[in-house]
Amino acid sequence: MSAGMTPKERAHAVLDHKEPDRIPLLEAWASDLTIEKILQRPFKGINDTVDFYKKLEIDFACISYGPPKDWERKFPHEGVFLDEWGRKWQYVKGAMWGGYGFYIDGTIKTAEQYDEFEFPTANVPGRMDAFETTFKRIGDRFAVTGTIDEGIFQRAALMTGLKEFLVYLHEAPSFARQLLKKHYEFAVELGKLFIDAGAEFILVGDDIADNHGPFMPPRLYEQFVYPYHRSLVQSLKKRGAKVVWDSDGNLMPILGYLLDMGIDALHPIEPTAGMDIVKLHRDYKDRLSVAGGVDVVNLLPLGSEEDVEKAVVSVIKEAGSGGGLILGTTNSIHSSVPDLDKFARNVLKYVETAHRFGVYPIR
Amino acid sequence: MQSTVDNALTAGMTASQVIAGIRKGFEEIGRRYEAGEYFLSELIMSGETAKSALETLKAHVQMTAREGSAKVVIGTVEGDLHDIGKNIVSMILLSSGLDVYDLGIDVKSADYVNEVRQTGAQILGLSALLTTTMLNMGTVIEDLKKAGLREKIKVIIGGQPTSQEFARQIGADAQVGDAPKVLKVLDKLMEA
Numbered sequence: 177m178s179a180g181m182t183p184k185e186r187a188h189a190v191l192d193h194k195e196p197d198r199i200p201l202l203e204a205w206a207s208d209l210t211i212e213k214i215l216q217r218p219f220k221g222i223n224d225t226v227d228f229y230k231k232l233e234i235d236f237a238c239i240s241y242g243p244p245k246d247w248e249r250k251f252p253h254e255g256v257f258l259d260e261w262g263r264k265w266q267y268v269k270g271a272m273w274g275g276y277g278f279y280i281d282g283t284i285k286t287a288e289q290y291d292e293f294e295f296p297t298a299n300v301p302g303r304m305d306a307f308e309t310t311f312k313r314i315g316d317r318f319a320v321t322g323t324i325d326e327g328i329f330q331r332a333a334l335m336t337g338l339k340e341f342l343v344y345l346h347e348a349p350s351f352a353r354q355l356l357k358k359h360y361e362f363a364v365e366l367g368k369l370f371i372d373a374g375a376e377f378i379l380v381g382d383d384i385a386d387n388h389g390p391f392m393p394p395r396l397y398e399q400f401v402y403p404y405h406r407s408l409v410q411s412l413k414k415r416g417a418k419v420v421w422d423s424d425g426n427l428m429p430i431l432g433y434l435l436d437m438g439i440d441a442l443h444p445i446e447p448t449a450g451m452d453i454v455k456l457h458r459d460y461k462d463r464l465s466v467a468g469g470v471d472v473v474n475l476l477p478l479g480s481e482e483d484v485e486k487a488v489v490s491v492i493k494e495a496g497s498g499g500g501l502i503l504g505t506t507n508s509i510h511s512s513v514p515d516l517d518k519f520a521r522n523v524l525k526y527v528e529t530a531h532r533f534g535v536y537p538i539r
Numbered sequence: 540m541q542s543t544v545d546n547a548l549t550a551g552m553t554a555s556q557v558i559a560g561i562r563k564g565f566e567e568i569g570r571r572y573e574a575g576e577y578f579l580s581e582l583i584m585s586g587e588t589a590k591s592a593l594e595t596l597k598a599h600v601q602m603t604a605r606e607g608s609a610k611v612v613i614g615t616v617e618g619d620l621h622d623i624g625k626n627i628v629s630m631i632l633l634s635s636g637l638d639v640y641d642l643g644i645d646v647k648s649a650d651y652v653n654e655v656r657q658t659g660a661q662i663l664g665l666s667a668l669l670t671t672t673m674l675n676m677g678t679v680i681e682d683l684k685k686a687g688l689r690e691k692i693k694v695i696i697g698g699q700p701t702s703q704e705f706a707r708q709i710g711a712d713a714q715v716g717d718a719p720k721v722l723k724v725l726d727k728l729m730e731a
């Protein structure tokens with residue numbers, strides 16, 4: 177490959193299982209606080225996120241959907257806020273994920289509450305503002321990636337509370353299915369909006385596992401969730417988009433299903449959950465690209481710049497050849513770290529190392 | 540579940556025998572979970588099943604504090620409102636015949652100390668999901684020391700961000716990684 181591909185060309189090449197000019201980078205999300213450190217100026221909004229992606233040349237620049245115009249989060253009491261779906265989040269000062277909180281509980285506990293609940297709709301003014309701004313600025317060169325956060329399972333489970341939803345899967349299967357279907361429809365609609373706004377790449381984030389494994393046995397995944405996952409992927413691909421699938425946790429017990437539903441790449445391959453990017457690349461590189469490899473739990477918050485360089489070079493050497501590798505943090509560029517300055521320096525080191533040593537041909 | 544418990548009691552089993560049976564069930568579920576044969580939803584369902592068995596049992600037998608059964612005070616530390624893991628642990632302990640005093644979520648250090656003093660508990664369970672709030676576990680241990688209670692109680696911590704190393708740093712007696720492991724950890728601790 178000749179040098180000088182645009183980030184978008186690089187993104188297409190890697191998902192087409194070809195070697196690009198260098199290994200592309202993907203970040204699913206970056207915290208305002210870390211962006212401030214890296215740009216060295218106060219964060220004011222989406223244009224700063226775009227500048228951040230540009231400065232670091234993150235090829236897959238992931239941008240999520242926003243709330244409707246004029247919508248504001250409610251604070252029922254101090255330290256707790258409700259989101260657009262009425263779900264409760266804990267607001268922790270100084271430890272926020274870019275203006276987000278930590279989930280506490282859902283809104284819907286019974287079938288009656290479901291019937292009465294007015295679900296947000298995808299196609300409303302404001303939803304695509306951030307994406308459109310980004311696409312207008314860098315969409316010609318970058319793989320501006322429409323991000324469907326909380327996919328299908330995650331959003332359905334957060335509507336009721338994870339524990340409750342898992343009980344419904346066993347004891348009230350039709351109610352569980354009703355919730356999944358509702359959120360499947362929302363995700364399909366979001367996908368349409370992104371693609372209509374120019375997205376050639378979609379990242380679907382649907383956390384369905386913890387470090388131990390999927391939240392449910394594979395047979396229940398197959399029965400309840402998989403049909404909607406598969407159908408969402410097909411609807412995105414039918415519209416011409418390439419699909420990066422994202423879930424935290426140990427996905428190995430359901431990997432076969434993820435491969436079968438036709439995704440182009442898997443992210444973020446969490447090593448702390450026992451996921452091994454080198455092994456996945458070796459075993460599946462002809463059908464699946466892998467995205468991740470830069471540990472954001474220990475390495476980037478706590479390691480030295482030397483450790484970071486060593487780790488990034490090691491992933492490049494072990495999983496870089498033949499294409500199919502996208503480098504990225506193993507979750508996101510968050511800000512829940514003890515020392516944000518150190519973290520920001522390490523993020524810059526990872527990006528610089530990836531750009532320098534990720535040039536093809538590798539080995 | 541109700542009929543299983545009814546049948547057991549009709550057949551002449553005592554409440555403690557039923558509870559011993561539930562504990563055995565939890566041990567097997569814990570084994571399967573660790574082996575990767577069981578998943579979180581099954582863990583939660585087993586907790587729900589045990590809960591309904593205990594309720595049935597209570598309806599039949601006068602459940603009073605059993606002679607010699609250990610007392611546990613448990614709760615999610617101050618500033619933290621998460622309780623899925625804590626509730627599973629609480630249910631496992633309750634179903635295994637321990638007297639559990641569950642203080643819920645966002646529990647102030649002073650409230651743990653008071654409860655420990657009042658109940659004379661031998662075990663204290665502290666839970667946290669956030670890296671920021673888990674630091675409050677150390678405060679509770681310091682306050683137990685100040686109240687002269689630290690030597691009388693074993694402190695077990697748990698929750699996603701905690702580790703054996705963190706338990707050592709703050710002077711806890713043990714850390715539980717996965718909820719089902721709590722019985723094993725407890726047995727080891729009480730033997731020591």
